[in-house]
Amino acid sequence: MSTTPMELNCDIKSIELADMGKKRIDWANQSMKVLQIIRKEFIKNQPLRGIRITACLHVTAETANLAICLRDGGAEVVLCASNPLSTQDDVAASLVRDQGIPVFAIKGEDNDTYYSHLQAGLDHKPQITMDDGADLVTLLHTKRKDILDGVIGGTEETTTGVIRLRAMAKEGVLNYPIVAVNDADTKHLFDNRYGTGQSTIDGIIRATNFLLAGSKFVVAGYGWCGRGLASRARGNGAEVIITEVDPTKALEAVMDGFRVMSMSEAAKLGDVFCTVTGNKNVLAKEHFELMKDGAIISNSGHFNVEIDIPALEKLSLGKRQTRDSVEEYTLRDGRKIYLLGEGRLINLAAAEGHPAVVMDMSFANQSLAAEYMVKNGSKLEAKVYSVPKDIDMEIARLKLESMGVTIDRLTPEQEEYLNSWSEGT
Numbered sequence: 406m407s408t409t410p411m412e413l414n415c416d417i418k419s420i421e422l423a424d425m426g427k428k429r430i431d432w433a434n435q436s437m438k439v440l441q442i443i444r445k446e447f448i449k450n451q452p453l454r455g456i457r458i459t460a461c462l463h464v465t466a467e468t469a470n471l472a473i474c475l476r477d478g479g480a481e482v483v484l485c486a487s488n489p490l491s492t493q494d495d496v497a498a499s500l501v502r503d504q505g506i507p508v509f510a511i512k513g514e515d516n517d518t519y520y521s522h523l524q525a526g527l528d529h530k531p532q533i534t535m536d537d538g539a540d541l542v543t544l545l546h547t548k549r550k551d552i553l554d555g556v557i558g559g560t561e562e563t564t565t566g567v568i569r570l571r572a573m574a575k576e577g578v579l580n581y582p583i584v585a586v587n588d589a590d591t592k593h594l595f596d597n598r599y600g601t602g603q604s605t606i607d608g609i610i611r612a613t614n615f616l617l618a619g620s621k622f623v624v625a626g627y628g629w630c631g632r633g634l635a636s637r638a639r640g641n642g643a644e645v646i647i648t649e650v651d652p653t654k655a656l657e658a659v660m661d662g663f664r665v666m667s668m669s670e671a672a673k674l675g676d677v678f679c680t681v682t683g684n685k686n687v688l689a690k691e692h693f694e695l696m697k698d699g700a701i702i703s704n705s706g707h708f709n710v711e712i713d714i715p716a717l718e719k720l721s722l723g724k725r726q727t728r729d730s731v732e733e734y735t736l737r738d739g740r741k742i743y744l745l746g747e748g749r750l751i752n753l754a755a756a757e758g759h760p761a762v763v764m765d766m767s768f769a770n771q772s773l774a775a776e777y778m779v780k781n782g783s784k785l786e787a788k789v790y791s792v793p794k795d796i797d798m799e800i801a802r803l804k805l806e807s808m809g810v811t812i813d814r815l816t817p818e819q820e821e822y823l824n825s826w827s828e829g830t
């Protein structure tokens with residue numbers, strides 16, 4: 406199959422990039438063994454036959470394999486980007502040319518284009534929404550209420566999106582059920598921890614070529630992403646400092662052997678800072694005022710609000726681009742602060758996002774959650790639901806199998822023992 410942008414309603418950078426995109430999609434596919442199994446089942450059983458899906462996700466090689474899997478399951482899929490800087494333009498081109506899947510996404514698009522692409526995704530009149538950060542769902546519930554009635558349900562990929570959707574459900578404004586893919590064990594324990602951990606380090610290094618060994622690396626937030634990032638920074642020889650607001654998480658970081666302190670203290674010490682909190686203004690004016698000359702600041706949380714960039718602009722005499730993905734801010738006292746990737750998730754802005762091996766499990770969850778929604782959506786309330794436990798366990802089982810790892814099974818005696826209360830000493 407070969408489709409041109411003229412034949413398909415889409416908006417991508419250039420169809421000429423498709424050859425490289427195809428290679429990347431194939432490369433990622435090799436590591437997505439669970440998704441391959443699901444795709445085979447989907448081809449046979451067509452569980453998504455005729456279902457319109459609008460997916461608002463990072464347009465990467467791994468996402469391309471998800472889109473192909475959904476399409477092969479019978480769905481009519483349209484893809485738009487969940488972040489203006491995360492699109493791999495060559496992948497978008499191959500999806501259009503080789504798969505005939507409409508894509509609305511261009512790396513570096515401005516805010517207006519970003520939202521016009523989401524609107525184009527919604528023009529598809531989705532029955533299932535697949536979101537990463539809840540921008541698509543929010544737009545649907547505010548400016549595109551006209552098509553809300555046709556939606557069966559949706560899925561959400563990330564922590565920040567799940568938090569927003571739970572807030573919508575609590576206020577009674579969410580109109581349809583959503584499965585929180587992020588909350589599956591086979592998602593956040595691996596994607597957020599190992600995926601974000603490794604790819605964030607990759608993004609920071611690709612952007613700066615900075616030597617982590619011997620540096621002081623400050624991680625804001627010791628959640629799933631923060632844990633992964635801290636362990637990978639330590640593995641690269643950095644002295645890692647954690648900042649937190651949750652006493653239990655802070656205590657865990659202390660017992661994992663990290664230094665824990667307030668950001669006001671850490672600001673004076675850090676060479677590299679990375680926020681992964683899902684919160685806003687975690688690095689703010691009072692912290693920039695304390696930072697060392699040459700401090701590098703970055704974010705890997707979902708939105709570009711974790712670093713107060715307007716405050717940094719106000720403190721600065723000027724800024725200039727010094728490398729791809731690096732802006733140098735010169736403060737009034739002459740100190741320089743380097744902002745990476747415009748404060749957007751640095752693992753996607755300056756690197757390639759999570760490795761396919763972990764996205765395999767995240768997108769296996771997405772595919773099976775979409776199937777679950779098609780089967781059960783009409784019976785569910787307009788709430789945020791967990792991925793059913795049997796789906797989560799099955800993905801773990803398939804992943805282990807694909808890695809050639811065998812585990813023990815409970816004997817009948819052990820099962821009985823675990824289910825009874827009568828046996829003691």
Ligand SMILES: NC(=O)c1ccc[n+]([C@@H]2O[C@H](COP(=O)([O-])OP(=O)(O)OC[C@H]3O[C@@H](n4cnc5c(N)ncnc54)[C@H](O)[C@@H]3O)[C@@H](O)[C@H]2O)c1
Binds near residue numbers: 601
């Ligand atoms: N870069 C990526 O590819 C990627 C992947 C997965 C998730 N995410 C995003 O990363 C963010 C974190 O996700 P997570 O799964 O680790 O969430 P999480 O809820 O497990 O962890 C967030 C942590 O940040 C802490 N925190 C909140 N405000 C803080 C503050 N002001 N200072 C210090 N700590 C603070 C919280 O107490 C919590 O422990 C979210 O925005 C999520 O959507 C990004």
